Amino acid sequence: MLPYETLIQIDKTLRLPVYQQIANRFVALIQEGILKPGLVLPGSRVLAEQLQLHRRTVVAAYEELISQDWIVSMPRKGVMVATNLPVIRPRSFQAQASPYQQGPGFSFAAVPSLPMYPGPEPKAGTIIVNDGFPDVREAPLEAWIKECRSVVQSPRYGRMLTHGGPEGSLTLRSEMVKYLGGTRGLSISTGNVMITRGAQMAIYLAAAMLIKKGDYVIVGKPDYFFADMCFEQLGARLLHVPVDQDGIDIDAVETLCRTRKIRMLYVISHHHHPTTVTLSAERRMKLLKIIRQYRLAVIEDDYDYDFHYNSSPIVPLASADHGGNVIYIGSFTKSLGLSVRIGFMVAPPAFIHGAGALRRLMDLRGDNLTEEALARLLADGTIERHLKKSNKLYHERRDLLSDLLTTELSHAASFAVPSGGMAIWLKFAKKYPLPALSEKAARLGLRITSGEQYAYGSKPLNALRFGFASLNKKELTQAVAILKQLTGK
């Protein structure tokens, strides 16, 4: 209930009767929009007690308001603010808007923003080609809820609320050490791991620890757009190196390191975003040498290591000899297909400690409940089983989409089959501009992106990431059929 005794102040020294003062104050509160049409007001007995007045005074005020049509009486339910307010409104009604319809009167930062994709929640039945997300229909939802229940029922839960640092649950960090060792050959201990809200927070934190205004940061071109935007927001000047079928051009990286003071390199070695290419073994060896020689700070974003079909994945740079200069980042959000965001950062303990202090200022700590539940799913093998199953399913879907694109759409778009991940990088011929194509597709119940975000800061590439993991056979077939129809063949 609203604090009516502070909203309604009575001055008994005034000549205006108290009931009238109350009524006037109610009118003002309604006019100011503080009491909204349809709001149920407290009963006269309750309000009288709150205002420390006789009940009859409140009844009189309510009657006055009813007679003026500001409030209406509802049988057995008391009174509420009229949904049709009096037509002849006092002048101040139009003049005084809610303070939040105005202003602000002060200036604030301009933050660049991309057209949001995949955008607002669509109508049921729309086929959505996302950017490479898992299939929620396959996620271990019941296991997740079961573990959450078990966490809140555990005797330790009471102590979890206020404890634990910004690096995340120790239970989860211990499980991560085993998991990252077993899947990626990372040799680390809990002091090397920080749990974050998705990989994006890890990227922001690591970059904020490194970048000062004007610093040079090397990125691929094209690159993961939210990373580029994040670095620029933090004050970096971006230096772009080309990306070909073997990943980013390491010779170009070396040339830059030789000629300028480079603050940091951002690399997505396993499946580059957006183009899905893998950094070749030869370039990895060269890059590791550069990292050691120049003590180059590297953010290695390994967002979809867990998904690989042709062969086993190449272990990350982080697992090789880099002298502690690789900050390794990954995510469980994509691996699990749950709408909880959990990522991680691996780095030397001193860096993790500093990043933790910074995270505390942005977001005191993570959700213990979520972190403990994830730890249990890792410990009991649920995640390993889920990943095995998903890999098989997504492998089939990748192959199906590759076949469909080859047989049905090769007149309009080209691609290379990715060795893993959840998306195919599909380049459309110039005669099929994506902004127009996506508009037409929307009318046929297919949502695809206009692709502009992939070329953040430069000219559009007329290409998109066609996420195949979240679509079943029927949906993939239908999506390609619609694109075939729209490209007129």
Place this chain on the structure above:
Amino acid sequence: MLPYETLIQIDKTLRLPVYQQIANRFVALIQEGILKPGLVLPGSRVLAEQLQLHRRTVVAAYEELISQDWIVSMPRKGVMVATNLPVIRPRSFQAQASPYQQGPGFSFAAVPSLPMYPGPEPKAGTIIVNDGFPDVREAPLEAWIKECRSVVQSPRYGRMLTHGGPEGSLTLRSEMVKYLGGTRGLSISTGNVMITRGAQMAIYLAAAMLIKKGDYVIVGKPDYFFADMCFEQLGARLLHVPVDQDGIDIDAVETLCRTRKIRMLYVISHHHHPTTVTLSAERRMKLLKIIRQYRLAVIEDDYDYDFHYNSSPIVPLASADHGGNVIYIGSFTKSLGLSVRIGFMVAPPAFIHGAGALRRLMDLRGDNLTEEALARLLADGTIERHLKKSNKLYHERRDLLSDLLTTELSHAASFAVPSGGMAIWLKFAKKYPLPALSEKAARLGLRITSGEQYAYGSKPLNALRFGFASLNKKELTQAVAILKQLTGK
């Protein structure tokens, strides 16, 4: 499973037999710590397939490794890396540490960090006096889990994973509009609301939208330490104004506004942190005038509006006439007592939009599951009922603690009864320095803070926030008894 085919490369042109090459590579991987003691290795058939070799070659390699004691054979379970590695280790074993035991070789930002409080998870049975947190034992845990289950089972859940912007779930924002209108008289719409990870993220985002290096920011003295640290981290120069029993000194604020370009004011009008005082009505009126006159950007942190005992709360500055210049911040983490962190920010739509773009770079979006579950608890009245019940319980606990402190501890500490919230600001006499007292208390099973964080950036105040909400009668009585014993009376 590890990607052995990338970890183990065979060169058939070498004169060294292939089984020996495999064995050597395994020794190196064990020495480098990539294969850890106790790790179960793949069966010879599986590994042979992965490496595309004859099974006998792998068996020969494993036998070589067993004979060197690097791995051990376990009946029916295959082979694993020995837990007691060979005593005579090759020289490189000691020399080559995990890369994450080294470095980093690059420099990075120094972020100030406070002694963490309440610190790591304590032994069961320890009484913990926290800073003002709710009692998890009273939280609506079952209702929470039930709603989470219901969300993941809803047909919409599949579409939630990839959708929704950085401002948070629209369902929750609609519920927030009703909730904030009904409890605080805020007249807003969904475009004014952003859901964040706890109030801390809202503070950081709002401040990051405003502060440029060198800007002046007015704060109380003492103040909420994580806010001060956050503003400084973002480059602000802090200007401190005194805080007395009526809240921050508004005349001092006006003097500063007249003489300098002020970027922002941070105010905790309902219960100042740490001292719990309420900003008086007179000062509020004055402050609102200053806000309008100077178009002063204000962050109003209202972290515990939901808890008030003596009287109804005073509506926030945000509900009054401020011309859209008050950024209003609050939290559900404290209201619910759940270990999920949800806060919110209310501001004009243009500011919310910009803060959303910034949030996207730090943390793409919130957890849909958590946000939808909270929306349901708001809609079905669970939260209102929970708050009513908690207010009654915490009121009793505040009164009990006030009585205990008066009768048992007045020789050592003084305080004013707060009108709400979850903590009493307890000032100890000089002869009882808190760092020593807290050390002694720990030995008797009572954890209290040394209080140093409350005086961030200046000299310790020898005072602490004695959180009463999370402790029952027995625990409060015992905590005060231990303090009495330690202060020698």
